[in-house]
Amino acid sequence: MPAPKRALTAAASAALLLGLLPATAVAAASSPAPAPVGSTAGAAAGGTADLQRVRTRVSLTGTHTWYRQLYRGLPVVDGFLVRHTPRNGKAATVVDGRRPVPAGLDVRPAVTAGRARTAGLAAAARLAAQDGAQRGAPGKRPLPGGPAPRVSGDARLSVVGGAHPRLVWQVVTRTAGGGSIRTLVDARTGSTVAVTRLSDGFRGTGRVFDPNPVAALRDQRLTDRGNKDYPRLAGAYRTVALDDLTDRRLLIGRWAQDTNDDAVSSARHRFLFHRDRPGFEQVSAYYGITTAQRYLRSIGFTDANAEPQRFAADAFADDNSYYDPETDTISFGTGGVDDAEDLEVVWHEYGHAVQDDQSPGFGATEEAGAIGEGFGDYLAVTLSVPRGKGYDRPCVADWDATSYTDAPHCLRRTDTAKTVADRTGEVHDDGEIWSAALWEVNRTLGRVQADRVIVESQFYYRPDTTFAQAAQNVVGAARALNGKAAADRVARIFAKRGLLGKA
Numbered sequence: 001m002p003a004p005k006r007a008l009t010a011a012a013s014a015a016l017l018l019g020l021l022p023a024t025a026v027a028a029a030s031s032p033a034p035a036p037v038g039s040t041a042g043a044a045a046g047g048t049a050d051l052q053r054v055r056t057r058v059s060l061t062g063t064h065t066w067y068r069q070l071y072r073g074l075p076v077v078d079g080f081l082v083r084h085t086p087r088n089g090k091a092a093t094v095v096d097g098r099r100p101v102p103a104g105l106d107v108r109p110a111v112t113a114g115r116a117r118t119a120g121l122a123a124a125a126r127l128a129a130q131d132g133a134q135r136g137a138p139g140k141r142p143l144p145g146g147p148a149p150r151v152s153g154d155a156r157l158s159v160v161g162g163a164h165p166r167l168v169w170q171v172v173t174r175t176a177g178g179g180s181i182r183t184l185v186d187a188r189t190g191s192t193v194a195v196t197r198l199s200d201g202f203r204g205t206g207r208v209f210d211p212n213p214v215a216a217l218r219d220q221r222l223t224d225r226g227n228k229d230y231p232r233l234a235g236a237y238r239t240v241a242l243d244d245l246t247d248r249r250l251l252i253g254r255w256a257q258d259t260n261d262d263a264v265s266s267a268r269h270r271f272l273f274h275r276d277r278p279g280f281e282q283v284s285a286y287y288g289i290t291t292a293q294r295y296l297r298s299i300g301f302t303d304a305n306a307e308p309q310r311f312a313a314d315a316f317a318d319d320n321s322y323y324d325p326e327t328d329t330i331s332f333g334t335g336g337v338d339d340a341e342d343l344e345v346v347w348h349e350y351g352h353a354v355q356d357d358q359s360p361g362f363g364a365t366e367e368a369g370a371i372g373e374g375f376g377d378y379l380a381v382t383l384s385v386p387r388g389k390g391y392d393r394p395c396v397a398d399w400d401a402t403s404y405t406d407a408p409h410c411l412r413r414t415d416t417a418k419t420v421a422d423r424t425g426e427v428h429d430d431g432e433i434w435s436a437a438l439w440e441v442n443r444t445l446g447r448v449q450a451d452r453v454i455v456e457s458q459f460y461y462r463p464d465t466t467f468a469q470a471a472q473n474v475v476g477a478a479r480a481l482n483g484k485a486a487a488d489r490v491a492r493i494f495a496k497r498g499l500l501g502k503a
Contacts, residue, residue, distance in 0.1 A: 050070040050073075051067040051081055051098075052067060052068050053067055054067060054360060055360070057304070057357070057358060057459060058302070058303045059303070059358075060300050060481060061088075061456060061459075061481070062084055062086040062459070063084075063087075064082060064085075064459045064460075065082065065083045065085070067080060069081065069099065071101045071107070071159045071161070072159075074107060074158055075156070075159070075170075076099050076101060077160045077161070077170070077184065078160075078161070078162075078361075078463075079097065079098050079099045080098070080360070080463070081096050081098055082094070082095045084459070088480075097463070098161075099160075099162045100162060101161040101165050102165055105159065105167065106167065107159070107167055108167075109167060109187035110187065110189075111185065111186070111188065111189070111190045113155040113169060114155075115185075115190055116155040116169035116171050116187070119171070119190060119192055120155070120171025120172070120173055120185060121171075121173055123173075123181070123183040123195045124173035124195070126195075127195055127197070155169040155185070156169065156170040156171075157170075158170045158184075166188070167186075167188060168185060168186055169184070169185040169187050170183075171183045172198070172326055174326075180198040180325075181198065182196045182326075184196075198324065198325055206239065206270070206272055206273070206283040207237050207238070207240075207271070207280070208237070208238055208280075208284045208287050208288075208343070209236050209284065209341055209342070209399065210238045210343060211342070211343040211344055211383075211384045211387045211388055212342045212343060212397070212398060212400070213399050214399045214402065215384065215388040215389075215398055216236040216388075216389075217236050218391050219232070220407040220408050220409060222399070222402060223403075224337045224403055229274040229276040233275070237274070242269065242271065242283070242286060242287060242290070243291075244290055245269060249265040250263055250264075250265050251263065251264065251271070251286040253286070253290060253308065255290045255293035255306075255307070255308060256285070256289035256290050256293075256308060257308040257309065257310050257311070258285070258286060258312075259310050259311065259312050259329065260282055260312055260314070260315075263282065264278070264282050264283070271283045281313035281314050281339075282340070284313070284340045284343065284346065285313045285346055287343075288350070289309050289346060289350055291343075292350045292354075292379070292383060293305065293306070293350075295383060296455065299448055300452060301452075304354055304357060304358055304455060305350075305353050305358075307357075309328075309330065309350065309353055310330070311330040311340075312329060312332065313332050313338075313340040314332065314338060314340070315331035315333065316333050316334070317334050317335060318333045318335045319333055319339075319404065320333045320339075321333055321345055321349055322349065323349050323350075323352035323353050323356070325356050328353070328356075330346075330349045330352075330353060332349075335403070336400070336402075336403025337400045337402060337403050339400055341399065341400070342397050342398075342399040343380075343387075344381070344384055344396055344397045344399075345380070345400050347376075347379050347380040348376035348380045348396065348397070349376065351375050351376035351377075351378075352376055354455070354458075355372055355375060355458055355461070358455075358459050359458060359461035359462065359465075360463075362462075362463055363463070364463040365464045365466075366430070367430070367465075367466045368463065368464055368466070369427035370427045370428075370430035370431045370434055370467075371434050371461075371467065371470050372431070373431030374430075374431035374432065374433065374436075375435070375438070375454070375458070377412055377414055377431060377432070378434075378442075378454070380396050380397070381393060381394060381435075382447060382451055385447055392410075394413050394415035395410040395413055396411045396413065396414065397411035397412075412428065412431070412432055412435070413432065413436075414432070415436060415439055416432050416433075418432050418433040418436055418497070419433065419496075419497040419498045420433060433467070433497060433499070434467065434470070434499070437471070437494055437499055438474075440493045441453065441454065441478075441490055441493055444490070444493065445478070445482065445486060445489070445490070449482060453477045453478045453490070454474060454477075456480075456481065457470070457476065457477040458473070460476070460477075461473065468499065468501040471491075471494035471499045471500040474490060474494070475491045475494065478490045
């Protein structure tokens with residue numbers, strides 16, 4: 001049975017945007033407030049590290065402003081600061097992730113950008129080869145064979161702070177079907193400092209399946225049959241409204257943007273394909289992303305990934321899908337069931353895009369990665385609730401999973417009894433710990449209230465948020481939105497699973 005699908009490590013969701021390397025701990029939330037844009041951050045950051053505003057997001061309980069750390073105009077890898085300003089008039093809190101940089105650090109490179117690009121390409125090729133050797137390893141979906149990685153964009157001169165400060169080139173490579181890899185190359189010696197995967201593989205109107213044929217028809221006997229359209233699937237199709245289109249012919253709208261090379265078009269906006277036509281997956285992805293954003297807006301979140309989310313359906317011939325933070329694009333594979341046919345795969349990947357928008361750089365550690373996978377599964381399930389007519393609600397991607405699981409088919413579940421004692425160190429396995437807790441919160445508070453609390457809590461994530469910190473954020477959001485009694489009930493859920501402890 002193929003390994004669980006991977007939904008791109010959001011490890012550096014806005015890694016390039018912030019100049020972040022998925023990495024280590026940040027200082028406590030009581031750190032000094034950020035300096036104005038363009039001013040010296042002072043001794044707390046070391047040397048003359050400036051702060052530059054990256055983005056501001058507004059949630060139900062406050063405003064969240066992210067800054068990147070600069071040193072002499074260069075981004076400091078993993079250097080950031082975020083200010084959370086509550087709406088209730090209380091004092092703002094600051095999460096300070098600035099890295100100390102000595103004032104005398106030389107920022108004149110001895111290695112050219114071209115040499116750094118060559119080193120980055122070689123490092124990405126080695127990582128791709130390692131992935132190929134690990135094909136079939138538990139929890140992994142390695143890069144498919146085929147074209148070698150290619151460099152995407154220029155090498156970017158940056159600074160690494162902390163215990164071993166140095167000048168580096170950041171080089172990003174794109175791989176066939178596997179997303180982006182970033183290499184840090186020492187700008188003085190040309191040696192490779194670190195290689196980090198920014199994105200990893202997982203899987204991923206008109207006419208659509210809503211949410212998928214297995215759930216709609218309650219039929220575990222359905223199979224892909226080589227992408228054929230056969231009579232038993234007829235009852236699973238739904239003709240639905242494609243909302244918020246902004247292009248005259250293409251699947252481009254306020255919340256989703258089709259980037260396929262063979263993008264389907266219709267002068268009348270009629271995209272009535274069956275699954276044996278390439279356009280079917282494009283329509284499904286557009287519809288899934290748009291309905292997810294419209295739902296978030298309906299429960300109060302008007303500033304959580306509120307932009308046209310780029311997607312590419314049938315992007316590569318592998319049984320994976322992923323969100324790539326470097327390009328802000330969701331790519332869906334065609335191995336087995338074409339991933340974008342299953343809305344629960346679309347919604348899982350969209351969950352990564354939402355977290356990336358809420359908390360740049362989120363996913364820097366295994367626990368943070370597991371939280372990301374767990375939330376993606378939870379989002380898929382909660383969005384399916386009004387569509388699946390009660391059929392095995394906690395099951396994620398029942399249609400997509402027909403290609404790699406025995407009946408009853410599920411990629412993963414959100415109703416396990418897992419606790420932190422069941423951790424394996426693999427983000428998808430451990431994601432079931434987090435998704436199970438969130439699903440219990442859903443069953444306790446009710447779907448809409450739980451979704452509001454959970455999404456709100458993510459505005460307060462930091463790149464390396466732990467289970468305990470994330471649980472405390474959810475409890476805090478429950479208290480702010482629903483009162484102490486609700487917060488206490490949520491706290492008991494997390495405590496029972498060993499997720500709530502001292503951050």
